[in-house]
Amino acid sequence: MAAQTPALPCKEQEENLVLFHYGDLPGAERSDMQAHLQSCAACAAYLRDLTALMPLTIETDQPPQGFWTDYNREFRHKLDGLAERKNWRQRLADLWQPRWLPTFATAAVVALALTFTLGKGMWSKNDPTQEDAAIMELLPVAENLDFFKSMEVLDDLDLLESMGGQGNAA
Amino acid sequence: MNPGDEELVASAQQGNRRAFEELVERHQRKAYHIAFGFARDREDAKDLSQEAFLKAFSYLRNFDGRSSFYTWFYRILVNLCLDYKRRQNRNPAETFDENAQNQVEPSQAPNKPRAPDQEVLAKQISLRVGEVLASLPARQRTAFVLKNHQGLSIKEIAELMETAEGTVKVHLHRAVAALREKLADFA
Numbered sequence: 612m613a614a615q616t617p618a619l620p621c622k623e624q625e626e627n628l629v630l631f632h633y634g635d636l637p638g639a640e641r642s643d644m645q646a647h648l649q650s651c652a653a654c655a656a657y658l659r660d661l662t663a664l665m666p667l668t669i670e671t672d673q674p675p676q677g678f679w680t681d682y683n684r685e686f687r688h689k690l691d692g693l694a695e696r697k698n699w700r701q702r703l704a705d706l707w708q709p710r711w712l713p714t715f716a717t718a719a720v721v722a723l724a725l726t727f728t729l730g731k732g733m734w735s736k737n738d739p740t741q742e743d744a745a746i747m748e749l750l751p752v753a754e755n756l757d758f759f760k761s762m763e764v765l766d767d768l769d770l771l772e773s774m775g776g777q778g779n780a781a
Numbered sequence: 782m783n784p785g786d787e788e789l790v791a792s793a794q795q796g797n798r799r800a801f802e803e804l805v806e807r808h809q810r811k812a813y814h815i816a817f818g819f820a821r822d823r824e825d826a827k828d829l830s831q832e833a834f835l836k837a838f839s840y841l842r843n844f845d846g847r848s849s850f851y852t853w854f855y856r857i858l859v860n861l862c863l864d865y866k867r868r869q870n871r872n873p874a875e876t877f878d879e880n881a882q883n884q885v886e887p888s889q890a891p892n893k894p895r896a897p898d899q900e901v902l903a904k905q906i907s908l909r910v911g912e913v914l915a916s917l918p919a920r921q922r923t924a925f926v927l928k929n930h931q932g933l934s935i936k937e938i939a940e941l942m943e944t945a946e947g948t949v950k951v952h953l954h955r956a957v958a959a960l961r962e963k964l965a966d967f968a
Contacts, residue, residue: 626951629957630935632957633953661961664964665957667906667910667964668930668964670817670821672814674813674823685827690838693835694838
């Protein structure tokens with residue numbers, strides 16, 4: 612005898628059959644379904660399949676009490692770590708609270724003002740020293756120039772004297 | 782009288798860590814079982830549920846009470862479970878070996894040991910169910926696990942999945958139809 616393929620349920624009843632199986636069909640619709648099942652073998656067979664098969668899909672786990680003791684201990688340890696990280700981040704975030712911004716802004720302005728004020732004073736002190744050094748370098752050169760100029764005059768005087776002597780001889 | 786979830790949440794938001802730990806103790810088993818419904822692995826289910834609680838702790842300040850703590854927290858958990866399944870789908874070879882090591886035997890009534898042939902059948906069913914669930918689109922799988930495994934109402938599932946009740950019904954119907962077709966041999 613050939614195996615029979617189970618008849619398909621009524622298409623428009625399929626969704627309601629699932630809800631009926633789970634007890635989620637509201638009052639009037641539930642009564643209608645019960646009446647339909649009395650007369651429809653295919654829908655009744657479908658419902659029997661759901662009743663037999665759906666519980667098989669549930670794979671429950673009932674861990675021993677020791678599992679829950681470990682679960683709680685492990686969870687508290689993870690929570691400690693998370694709480695610690697939260698505190699650290701919270702402290703950092705608190706620094707950027709609006710009440711601290713004017714303080715930081717004022718400190719930044721004062722620091723800039725000090726930098727410009729003191730810095731300018733230090734730079735102007737340096738200039739005279741550089742000028743003095745330049746003058747000091749130039750002085751010996753200037754003295755040498757005077758010396759050579761005087762030597763040139765003496766050369767001219769010698770030349771004049773020699774020229775005067777030659778004239779007398781003539 | 783035990784404080785309700787809302788009182789514990791308010792206290793935890795003020796920095797009372799003990800209040801948050803009490804919330805965890807209240808919801809940990811349910812959270813673990815939901816995660817197990819997705820992961821079908823004890824270690825992964827433990828990690829997923831703990832990660833969800835840690836996320837809830839981090840974002841507790843953002844919880845404004847518009848939904849219940851239960852809905853808000855389980856939404857976090859479900860999203861983590863969906864991410865987990867997406868990662869699994871990207872690395873199926875790796876996941877298969879890990880799951881084989883950490884697989885938990887399907888639970889059975891304590892005083893009813895199974896015959897060897899029933900044991901074999903149970904294993905076959907478990908494997909087939911795992912394959913079919915893994916092949917379902919994420920939202921169908923979510924609706925199915927929350928309804929079939931956890932018994933949540935359509936309304937609760939719709940709130941968790943942030944979708945309409947009609948959409949949940951469609952997801953559920955399609956998931957059940959696929960499972961019925963693939964498991965028909967075992968009926």
